[in-house]
Each structure stands twice: as C-alpha cells, then as structure tokens.
Amino acid sequence: DIVMTQSPDSLAVSLGERATINCKSSQTVLYSSNNKYSIAWYQQKPGQPPKLLVSWASTRESGVPDRFSGSGSGTDFTLTISSLQAEDVAVYYCQQYYSTPWTFGQGTKVEI
C-alpha cells in the first residue's frame, strides 16, 4: 500500500497569513495516462464530511476559493492557503488515487 505522510500534524496561523501543509507519498503517484499526479486534498470541518478542494495535485475544484492551491511533484506535495480566513479552520487530508487501496494522510489540523 502507498503510505501518505502529512506534516505538520497541526499548525496555528494568524488570520491573513499563509498556511502550508505537506504530504509525502511512499512511492510515485504519477498517472501515466495524463502525466498528472494522482493526489487529492480535502477539507473537513467538525461534524461535516470531507470536501474535495484539489484533484490531480493542483486542479482546484469549482467553487473553491483561489486562496487554496495545490502543488508538488515526485513524491512531495503541498496544499497552501495563501491568506488564512476564519472559515478555513479545519482538518486537511491528502489522498492518493494512483493504486488501490486509496490511502489518506493522517490529517493536519489548521487553527487560528
């Protein structure tokens, strides 16, 4: 199985400041059919299901604010919140969908 490791486990960021979450896969997740990385990022707020923010490592989903951006290559990926807003307080997960079983990182809790 592909192991996904996120860092840090939690971080506190001031309003308006940048938050950076890292995710490392234990092996390549480069999908040969489209030459894109099979990495998704989700946001989960308390009592709610996860919400897809980013797919293919860097493609932001429709309706997701542009302060959220995904990047990375190889086995290292990053979710950046460029200017943290109060409503961004949540746990963020990365996920690989290169090979089953799909696996998630352990989550990163973002606080103000």
Place this chain on the structure above:
Amino acid sequence: QLVESGGGLVKPGESLRLSCAASGFTASHAWVNWVRQAPGKGLEWVGRIRSKADGGTTDYAAPVKGRFTISRDDSKNMWYLQMNSLKTEDSDIYYCATGWGHMGVWGQGTTVTVSS
C-alpha cells in the same frame, strides 16, 4: 447529493447493511466509494464499485475484504454496503462518496457501533 442510512448498534459477529441514496444526478454513471472514520480520527477507504458501464466490479481494503460487499441498484439510484462478521474495530462513521479516484460528492455519513 448522497444520503446514507442503515447505521446502528450491533453486536460483534452480526451483520448490517448500509444504504447510499443518490439524488440530482444519474447514479448509473457513478463510481461509488465507501470511506469510514472513527470519531476524531482519520479517513480510511473501505472499497468502491465501478459503474455498470465500466464493469460494475468492486475493490476492497484488506481489513474488510471477504466480510464486506458493495453493490448497486441503478434502478433505485442506490448503493449498498453489506457488512458481515462485524468487529468492534468496524465502529466508525461510514460515508459514501462518488468518484473513480478523487471523491467529489460525499454523503453526511451514518454511524455504526459494534459492541457487546
């Protein structure tokens, strides 16, 4: 949207069937995953079923393979997770979510508690 149902309290060794109902889109085209989460813990993929057009076959995570079965009834816009031989460690919130890889639409989840 997706709506899960069927969760509840069962004893170890018993069975339970969860349902996932779709509305607002053509269920027959969808691949559906089941993902579970212990309260306050991380996400664990349980399995998925492909659309009928893509074969309708299933994949499962190792901890549930042989005990859990995912099925679909496109005529009812429904998917199911049949859980047999339940263990205490299967106690989780269970979500259904659409997508062949990344999961774009999620239900609100249904809670399964396995306890004697």
